[in-house]
Amino acid sequence: MSSFHRSDWLSVISPIVTLLIVAGGYVVSYVQEKGKNRAAVEDIDKLTRIAEDIKTENASRLASISHQNAVLIEQLKAKHELRFAAVDRRLQAHQEAFSRWRKLVANVHDEKIGPVAVECQSWWNDNALYLEPEVRNAFNRAYFAALDHRVLVEGGRVTGGGLESIEENMRVVLTLGDIIMRAVALPSLTEQETKAVAPRESQK
Missing domain, CATH: 1.20.5 (Single alpha-helices involved in coiled-coils or other helix-helix interfaces)
Structure with missing residues (x-):
């Protein structure tokens, strides 16, 4: 159980x-x-x-x-x-700088170089900001170099030396023209633009 x-x-x-x-x-x-x-x-x-x-x-x-x-x-x-x-004003300033450079070169050996250099300095003071930086610096150096050139030449005649300094100083004056032209160099006309200008020229 x-x-x-x-x-x-x-x-x-x-x-x-x-x-x-x-x-x-x-x-x-x-x-x-x-x-x-x-x-x-x-x-x-x-x-x-x-x-x-x-x-x-x-x-x-x-x-x-x-x-x-x-x-x-x-x-x-x-x-x-x-x-x-101010593109137009800047182009005008470079053209004026070029004209003053030619005046410097024309008078670099002349007694008038003093007033011409002073004129360039006064113009530079009023227009420097419209110039390309390279042109601005080169222009400033050029009118000082032009002002000093007669003194360097006369000094060289007295001492009979300093030819390298005279040539370098003149180079500063002369190269300004190329610097200005490079700064404002316009692009070349294209073939189409040349064709467009040709008929207008023939009508003159």
């Missing part, structure tokens, strides 16, 4: 234990899956925050670069407008 009772109890308890084991396995599996899902959600949230941070940072950088580009464009535009605002 006792033995039968034990068997009967085992037959009853065995399915329950099995059920508990299965249920336990399911619960463990569910908890693990739930943990994975929670970790995945947390990872997604973290990745979303990182993506938003990167997006915000990139937008900020882009705005900064756009602002810098806008400022740079405005600066270049202002410089360009300033450079070409």
Whole structure:
């Protein structure tokens, strides 16, 4: 009777234990899956925050670069407008510089070189900003060199030397013409422009 009772109890308890084991396995599996899902959600949230941070940072950088580009464009535009605002006046200044250079060369050995050099200096003071930098410096050096030339020549005659100094000084005066012409050199006419000018020339 006792033995039968034990068997009967085992037959009853065995399915329950099995059920508990299965249920336990399911619960463990569910908890693990739930943990994975929670970790995945947390990872997604973290990745979303990182993506938003990167997006915000990139937008900020882009705005900064756009602002810098806008400022740079405005600066270049202002410089360009300033450079070409007085093209005619700048060309005129270079033409006047060329005329004064020819006057310097014509009088470099003459007693009149003093007043001519003073005239050039006065003109340079009023027009230097319209000249190209190379022309501005060369013009300034040239009228001083022209003013000194007679003194150097006379000194060389007295001492019998200083030929190299005299030649170098004269070179400073003479090269100014080429410097001016290079600074304002106009581009050559294209073939089409030449053809367009030809009929007008033939009508004159």
